[in-house]
Amino acid sequence: MKRATIGDVAAAAGVSVATVSRVLNGGAVRQATAARVWEAVTSLDYTPNALTKSIFAGRSSTIGVVIDDLTSPFYLDLMRGIDEVASANGSLVMFANTFHDPGREVAHVRTMDEQRVRGLVVTSGASTDERTRRMAEGGTPCVIIARSLPQPPPHLHSVKLDNRAAGRMMAEHLVSCGRRSVAVISSGPRPSHTERIEGLRRGLGEAGLALPDDAIASADANSEVDEAMAALLVRRPDAIVCLTGRRTVAVHSALAARGLRFPDDLAFLTMDDFAWGPALGITVIAQPAYRMGQRAAELIVENPNRAARLTFKPELITRTSCGEKG
Amino acid sequence: MKRATIGDVAAAAGVSVATVSRVLNGGAVRQATAARVWEAVTSLDYTPNALTKSIFAGRSSTIGVVIDDLTSPFYLDLMRGIDEVASANGSLVMFANTFHDPGREVAHVRTMDEQRVRGLVVTSGASTDERTRRMAEGGTPCVIIARSLPQPPPHLHSVKLDNRAAGRMMAEHLVSCGRRSVAVISSGPRPSHTERIEGLRRGLGEAGLALPDDAIASADANSEVDEAMAALLVRRPDAIVCLTGRRTVAVHSALAARGLRFPDDLAFLTMDDFAWGPALGITVIAQPAYRMGQRAAELIVENPNRAARLTFKPELITRTSCGEKG
């Protein structure tokens, strides 16, 4: 009933634990001896304890991921990218959701540190920066995702979207579709959203269009979207921009509930591509989330000395929701 | 640069390691001593090594999840349910995707075993059963998800949907919507699909309707859906049933590409609810995936002696894609 240890195997094979360790990890052992050891391994159903192994290495082989919320399409794809690289490197991924709760976030990052993860990917707020920075200095590669740090600490890698470019891209596309009055909905005051708005405003400005502050609403939760939408619609905009894929469904629903149709009543442009995008004809600005996840995991695996600052370009995926011309 | 150990803390505080361990884990220590220890902990930035701790416990506090593919809506919700319970219990979750590759699956389950996970949730094929069974016998609670085992091994918990009920529910709903010729698309020969088909066939049978074998097609990948659909459509069905949420988008697209509209040209009924369901008016048979994930994690946390066999009831979420009346 009890698990066999390396000592049990050694006893069964009539050798020392050192020898067993050698055949398991590829040291120089005579053919015949190795055979006896493998026999014992099999008959005892021995499974090495990775935890104990990690004591010597100083750290585990697991990659830690602390994410806002798996439900968001961006994070989901990011996760898949991380998983792919981890899997190819024999690493497992350990993850935890923060649900935007700073307390949870700090706790999870701490736990990851205690687990001596091989590296850490954090996508959440700024509350973890202190510890993350120390972890990085201590030799655990850490990569910050999707966040713009004013002055990024050395050692901390970062992977992000060029948010200003995304905003500008939105402006240019809407202008090219003949829209002149844009309303924006975001999900709380995140730095990435601020940058997207900056880009949007600049792009609009170049076309002689303004983006006044009251054309921007915010909804921290899906339940707040309807109210925010109502506030925006009194301005009679001809285009709605949703700054995050996390709110696409809710914004779409709020509009649909009012009987508004795309692109006739309103142009609709949102962030992050999603599976139903083509079917619904919704034009999006896509982030290469999967690629970003892969690169993040690669940074952990490769652990370069110099802090990497990776910025990815957004991509416009044109469909029909903005009244695109043929 | 090097990490502080419990010994470093002890030295800095002028106490023994045992005392440090006590203040960290809540033993009886004098107030003043504890204060000195905490001071040392802080100044040395000491973070206990969870790996080493787990050696004593015999296992880690992490819950392992080996899943087919995070992309599927069912598995995603399942995962969120698991995460919720794990998080509430101070556990982290470690996961790996198999992408339906038996080789990957075996390797991942093995790795989880080596990691001495507190418990394991497996959603994949049968290739892991041997090892999983041994793990369970060895005291690691294992729960099999969404799979019907002919004769489930003792010790292995299982959490599944009542697939026959789901099939019957589909039949009854379509019949009540006046449909008489049903075509079915599945994703490969999974036991759960077989059961759903059985239920569907029985339900249809009670209404005097048949479900011949050539009204059932299979698509192992999204890329095969279009061809499978073409084969089904020659029978001129008045209803299409999709047996898995993983194929909903592809099936919907294949139909839409042919200019077929719901519910006028065809009824459309699929498995697993999804965010865009309401917007698209697609009627679904939902699995309580989140709840199932919670229960699976609870089984691991509680680790009951008797193997649990949990079966969940599907739920019909009526919208408009089947031509529902009023």
Added chain:
DNA sequence: GTGAAAGCGCTAACAC
């Protein structure tokens, strides 16, 4: 080639 023995960072008796 192989074994004995010293640790890895920590907990848990057991003394004082």
Added chain:
DNA sequence: GTGTTAGCGCTTTCAC
């Protein structure tokens, strides 16, 4: 209360 000491399961010198 606090320290000493013996492990937990494993890797890794260092002899032989």
